[in-house]
Amino acid sequence: MAHFVWDHFWKRKVFAMYEVFGCGIDVEELARFDKLIDNDDYSLMEDICTRREIDNICGDKRVRFALSFSCKEAFFKALGMSWTNSDVFWKDIELLFHDNDFNHYKVDLYNYAKDILVKNNAAIGETFLDFNEEFVLFQVVLVKMSEVK
Amino acid sequence: MPVITQEIRDAVKEIVYNFFSEECEVDRESINSETKIIEELEGDSLMFLELLEIFKKKYKLDFGVQSIGQYMVKHPAETVAKVIDLTLLVIEHGDKITELD
Numbered sequence: 705m706a707h708f709v710w711d712h713f714w715k716r717k718v719f720a721m722y723e724v725f726g727c728g729i730d731v732e733e734l735a736r737f738d739k740l741i742d743n744d745d746y747s748l749m750e751d752i753c754t755r756r757e758i759d760n761i762c763g764d765k766r767v768r769f770a771l772s773f774s775c776k777e778a779f780f781k782a783l784g785m786s787w788t789n790s791d792v793f794w795k796d797i798e799l800l801f802h803d804n805d806f807n808h809y810k811v812d813l814y815n816y817a818k819d820i821l822v823k824n825n826a827a828i829g830e831t832f833l834d835f836n837e838e839f840v841l842f843q844v845v846l847v848k849m850s851e852v853k
Numbered sequence: 854m855p856v857i858t859q860e861i862r863d864a865v866k867e868i869v870y871n872f873f874s875e876e877c878e879v880d881r882e883s884i885n886s887e888t889k890i891i892e893e894l895e896g897d898s899l900m901f902l903e904l905l906e907i908f909k910k911k912y913k914l915d916f917g918v919q920s921i922g923q924y925m926v927k928h929p930a931e932t933v934a935k936v937i938d939l940t941l942l943v944i945e946h947g948d949k950i951t952e953l954d
Contacts, residue, residue, distance in 0.1 A: 739903075
């Protein structure tokens with residue numbers, strides 16, 4: 705569906721259409737994260753999470769780490785890549801929560817992950833997360849803007 | 854970084870086989886060097902990261918997983934044998950694994 709949107713680069717209003725650039729969904733079993741944060745040893749998570757993500761962890765650490773991991777996996781899928789076949793690194797995808805509230809969060813992309821979106825005139829369209837006693841889920845839809853002439 | 858001895862080779866093999874057997878809930882005897890990690894054992898990223906963490910602690914290694922990821926762009930480790938080979942290279946070279954061809 706086409707909309708009038710503000711083109712920040714050319715500073716003009718354009719009639720543009722959004723299309724799905726990529727989508728990714730990931731589900732993780734919470735029990736798998738028990739041993740990863742055993743005795744407050746976050747060494748594996750330190751390998752894949754940014755310092756801000758580690759410092760941001762509070763409340764249920766298991767859920768927070770699992771959601772961070774799931775978010776990164778979902779973005780890898782949406783970008784059509786993995787950490788073993790691209791220059792996108794785990795730490796290039798960052799999930800930060802506002803305080804202890806799982807409903808308020810932001811995802812930032814860095815380096816190659818960000819470059820891919822910029823080069824393709826794409827952006828993060830929608831994200832969704834959820835969890836229960838057993839699983840966490842993260843979903844992302846990346847959108848691409850195309851001007852309608 | 855430790856020099857790779859036969860003892861280390863045997864230990865790595867033992868750990869890798871036992872790890873996949875336990876994590877993937879399959880008989881150890883059903884795993885062989887050509888078993889495919891994703892297709893046959895349904896392994897995933899988290900599993901592989903856990904395995905690297907085991908070796909990081911066992912051999913007191915200091916490496917970043919992104920180095921391993923970069924190496925795997927050119928050298929994917931699809932089978933158990935390739936995971937063992939990769940692990941031995943990680944133990945031997947750490948982050949410098951990216952400097953190998």
